[in-house]
Amino acid sequence: MTQQVPVQRLALRGDLLDFMSTPAWGAEDDAAVRFRPDHWLLIENGRIVGAQPEDPDPSWQREDHAGRMILPGFIDTHVHCPQLDVIASYGSELLDWLNRYTFPAERRYADPAVAQAGAERFLDALLAHGTTSAVVFPTVHKGSAEALFESARARGMRLVAGKVLMDRHAPDGLRDDVAQAERDCIDLISRFHGKDRLAYAVTVRFAPTSTPEQLAMAGALCKADPTLYMQTHVAENRAEVEWVAKLFPHARSYLDVYAREGLLHPRAVLAHGIWLDEADRRVLAETGAQVAFCPSSNLFLGSGLFDWPAARQAGFRVSAASDVGGGTSLSMQRTLADGYKVQALNGQRLSAWVALHAATRGAAEALGLGAEIGSFDVGSVADVCVWDWAQGPVAQVRDALARTPHERVFAWLTLSDERNLRAAYVAGQARVVA
CATH class of the missing domain: 2.30.40.10 (Urease, subunit C, domain 1)
Structure with a gap:
């Protein structure tokens, strides 16, 4: 019975x-x-x-x-679990900030106990700020992704995450290799993707920290399963853009590095997107990829001012993201208030409606989750x-x-x-x- x-x-x-x-x-x-x-x-x-x-x-x-x-509940479309440990770190632009603060913090997550405690602290902090769903970077360590998925499952949260891919230009303890990274991704996908309220994102740190071979592997994973997400960074900082141009001289632009490998699709989330041109914006619209606008981080690191009206005119989606720890708070209100200031500096006025939509229904629809959340x-x-x-x-x-x-x-x-x-x-x- x-x-x-x-x-x-x-x-x-x-x-x-x-x-x-x-x-x-x-x-x-x-x-x-x-x-x-x-x-x-x-x-x-x-x-x-x-x-x-x-x-x-x-x-x-x-x-x-x-x-x-x-x-x-708010939806944060770009945030780093381990970087909660280095939030509010003084005095650096992006590339120096990664080396001085971020990479040492992430290296500690090789310890399973650190990864577990960090995942639980991070998710509880999200909830305490009114964020119930998120697209999250753990670290290069497989165990950090496992801890994040299991902790989100225990809380019933909607989480998109994936093991970070980095096989060059990163310190010892934070590099993987193409073959092992592929095995780790396939195992994590089989165990977590589409289970409960969890989804897997092929997670390219950013173009400079992946070899062309690793980018090709990431693109192959996306092509093999169109239900997978992809998350990365693009065109955040001028020095970063210049570095990418030297590393990938055959690509038309930073964004084109990802486009060439099939990494741009309707489930792709690219953080920042400040230094894009009109051709890049057209590609984003054509592929259905979205940009996660990270105003607090962009202001704190001095990265630049994202042009939201230009994105709207081009026709690609924009969601809102805290980008902690480059951002200085997990609060989406503080993040969106900084978004207003960024747009004001660009001579535009961001309404409360557009701002809140980008952290609720707009983010959900950009993630293909409009029937579930937002x-x-x-x-x-x-x-x-x-x-x-x-x-x-x-x-x-x-x-x-x-x-x-x-x-x-x-x-x-x-x-x-x-x-x-x-x-x-x-x-x-x-x-x-x-």
């Missing part, structure tokens, strides 16, 4: 905010925005089944967050976060004086951070309760 599993019904009350489509650039009043003040979000067996203003019947477990905002659509997995509109007297007065939904949300985006988080749910299960 089959035992019946009881239905789990959870109703969350608050001001519901998500998106039905892509907001227009610069629009403050936009039909893409779905803002439902003082509604109940209905969750059944870990999935969203509806929303309503009326109180649900007594069969629902109710959690009343009236006067708070409820958002889909919105309150019926059937979506209930990755949900509850936020205080304001913390402290300054923010509270600013919130009280806001005249429109956009003005209120923009003030929240600018003034809030992880201290505003009251609860985080992953597939309807409470993972953070303040």
Whole structure:
């Protein structure tokens, strides 16, 4: 006799905010925005089944967050697990920063105990900042990817990750070789890709740290299984771009190094993309690849200013990413507030709607996961976060004086951070309760 599993019904009350489509650039009043003040979000067996203003019947477990905002969990499309250990490191541009801080930190993850503790600390920190899904770099060590996948599985999180590929221009203890790296990738793919809420990304650190042979191997993996993701860095820093040009003289551009090996496709996530030209932007649009915009990191390392309107005009997707530890916080609010500043320096104004969309529904759709995460659509997995509109007297007065939904949300985006988080749910299960 089959035992019946009881239905789990959870109703969350608050001001519901998500998106039905892509907001227009610069629009403050936009039909893409779905803002439902003082509604109940209905969750059944870990999935969203509806929303309503009326109180649900007594069969629902109710959690009343009236006067708070409820958002889909944030999606961070580019972040480094081991670099949490070197966040806020002083005084370097990209290439020097890698050698002085990042590579020594990553080398420690050869120790399985360090990798396990680091993965757990990192994922708990993501949740504490309202991020419920992420595209993550571990290290070159197979064990670091295993620890990350297993820790995400234990928390029920949506995670995209993969063992980092680096077979040159890296210190001892951080290099692999093509044959062993391929074996490691194939084993990890068989064990984790498509299992629970996990997915594998062929993870090229960046072009300079992979030989042409390793890039070809990575491209072959992608071609063999189009459901795999690919993640890497591109055109972040001028000195890096110049180095790539010397290492790959036959490539038209930095991006072309990846294109030649079949690494650009609809599941490719390329971080930064600052120093791209029009031809590169066309290739991104044609291949369906996305750029993960990392404003905090770009400002902190002095890398440059990403041109988001040019990306929109070219027609490729842009998602939002913290890039910790080049970025200085896992908070997507702080990251997006820095994104506003980057665009302002380019003479543009980033609306709260475009910003939040890039960290929720927009990121999900760019990853091919729009039916699962990033919105309150019926059937979506209930990755949900509850936020205080304001913390402290300054923010509270600013919130009280806001005249429109956009003005209120923009003030929240600018003034809030992880201290505003009251609860985080992953597939309807409470993972953070303040």
